[in-house]
Amino acid sequence: MQFPHSFDDRRRSLLVAGISLPSAGLFTTIPFAASATGVSVQAMLAKPWQANLDPADYLVSEKLDGVRALWDGKVLRFRSGRPIAAPAWFVKDLPAMFLDGELWGGRHRFDQVSGTVRASEPLDGQWHAVRYMLFDLPQSSDPFAQRAAHMQELVAQSRLPWLQAVEQGDVADSAALHQRLRGVVAAGGEGLVLHRRDALWAPGRSDALRKLKPLPDEEGLVLAHLPGTGKYQGKMGALLLQTPEGQRFALGSGFADAMRAQPPAVGSLVTYRYRDRTATGLPKFASFLRVRDAE
Template sequence: MRPPTRIPAPALRRPGRCIRSLILALALLPAGAVAQTAEPADAPAAMLALRYDPAIDPAGWWVSEKLDGVRASWDGSVLRFRSGRALPAPAWFLAALPPVALDGELWLGRRRFDELSGLLRREDPADPLWREVRYMLFELPGAAGDFDTRLARLRSLAEAADAPWVQAIPQQRVPDRAALQRLLGEVLASGGEGLMLHRADALWQPGRSEALRKLTPWLDAEARVVGYLPGKGRLQGRVGALQVERADGRRFRIGSGLSDALRANPPALGALVTYRYRELTPAGLPRFPRYLRERTLP
């Protein structure tokens, strides 16, 4: 039997983000924004990664850095979050994008995810921080040809955009597993999260794909926030841990990785968060889970 959900004290509550977003969507957008419809579209079709298998020979794959940004899909006229909700980017930012479907990551730089998340939550296209955001392109959804072909076209599109905020994410080839591990070490030492591998001869396909892999020194997964546990001692009056639930209904706590700001203003009930862990316990739960970020914006 599941333990009862602990509802947060009033000081820990914050308004539901979906309600807030709906209200804002119904209002007039600020000057410089692109008009969007209030009703969100279905989630854009996307190619999703599986974990890297050490048995894979990486010589036939393109390798790029795994960015800690926010995934964004462009359908030729509207930029959307992974959920399908329109993303309120500045008009000048969108004007540089070509009239073809793109998949990529909004990125400020390594270890700047919280800044980016804050920018997108403010929903202010006039915010000067947008001048530092880059749209790092890594795929052409639905396009014909193998990844070699799509990558060449993606690079051409980024070059033709002639805008510093539109870039094809750097991709390289490595000769063997040892070179792949050296590259991983370099990225981690520089503050990166890991690597992405895309099989060069693979066609584009939606959903989890054997042709797209992520390589990090830890495991990661997602769970939904269902309650808060009060802090003690120094954390008195703030959140001590998040109570979360996996898709299979199993519940556990995440306390590590929460900043003081998050403990005072935690992810809303129902939010989907990403956490890291090294392995599973014999009971099948993550050992030493550590909060990483909210997965998407509503």
Template sequence: MSYIKTCLLLVFTLWVFPVFAKAPDILLAHIYQQGLDVREYLVSEKLDGIRAVWDGKQLVSRQGHPIHAPVWFTKQFSAQALDGELWIARGQFELLSATVRQTVPEDAAWQKVTYYVFELPDAAGSFSDRAWQLEQLARKVNSPYLKAIKQFQVQDEQSLKRTLDSVVAKHGEGLMLHRADAPYLTGRNHALLKLKPQLDAEAKVIAHVPGKGKYVGKMGALLVEMPDGLQFKLGTGFTDAERANPPPVGSQVTYTYRDITKKGKPKFASFVRVRPPE
């Protein structure tokens, strides 16, 4: 094959089969368990937003896809990499999702969004050190669209419970606990914990299970697959409209649950929403 034909074939291949974005390496949380010494952690509110990494030039999702924020939104951001959450307000996830998914950003919508940062990728020192650096960086940047999320300490589990109750009463999601002495870490690690009144997770839709009785002709349940490969039927939490037009196969759905069985499956799982692609 000639050099020119080889080049043309390469261009065609990249056009038809584009290189998929590489997901950034980020820290993921385990679920909080009672009995820990909470004084060893810094606590922050868990925001129901969209995780985003600033690579010094652009925002990318946790899957590595570019987030098309307006130029003015990130204009004052530093060249230093950041990890955080795009957020509007409590209870505004759907509006945020619609805004962030736009390939042509709408200025009026993005003016409601703030990038709350909580980690400095690959930075040295303990998490306490990095949290302090983030506060200084946010002050220096002085952008209304970039803020360091508030980190604080609690003295015992009773104080932690009161804080959680206060956040939830204001329609917040829950709390995050990050070991104050932890170095920068990636992957799922017990250095980061999430505490919510009700647990949630995501799973991939594998198939639609036909309904019975009053749901004949509609979806009765979703067969979903967890990240570890375990599958289970998700059959509650749906409206009649969602059963008539269920989440498509291949989509990611968010569900709540109370506990995990001995086999690793969620107890009392209930559908919440389709998780939009990031």
């Protein structure tokens, strides 16, 4: 099951489930990555890495903790489809083709970059610290290994300091993969992305694209606020979430007291970490990480 791609779609799905929501005026209908050229561009999304897979079949890169950005040749957009208010100099010489990447400012700078790229008016001084890190070419008919080489060529031809291609590399086996993971995490990175060399581009969550972190995470849709007891009497005790697979569970760990007093809105998306999964597929030892900002 895939999440609805706009707040209105989320709202309709929750109403069908019998969950009441605030007035419709609080939600905005935004076509998912609707292109200014009239072509709909969707994102290719990663699944968690599985131990039975062979890393030698994949190209491996660092997972960047930035803001996903899709370029349709004319407009830079969030995954939701909403245009990003980037400075004219940042986008005017980008290649006239579909690009997928991350707006990134370096490790441990997610909050700063998120604030910069979500501002309604771009501030040049802040944008000069942002790089557009390419990791795919949507709608290309080439397998990923060729797409990766093409991205390197595009970056070299553009000569834009802020346009870079995410470095892709090889790992021979599982031991080498986990050694690479430990090195990235020790240096302040959050994990790895693995993309099958022979995979064609396709929208949606893909078996060909995987992510590997010390603690995996994913996004859940907030269905309801469950009341707290004891010291949390009168506050939110847990969030009732729906996972990307459509299952439901209560997330009650990782919240500061201030967030329990003002919890994430019903209909919003939150990111949580977990250690493992139950036999039925639900996250085990899940802990709240952050609210995914509205786009």
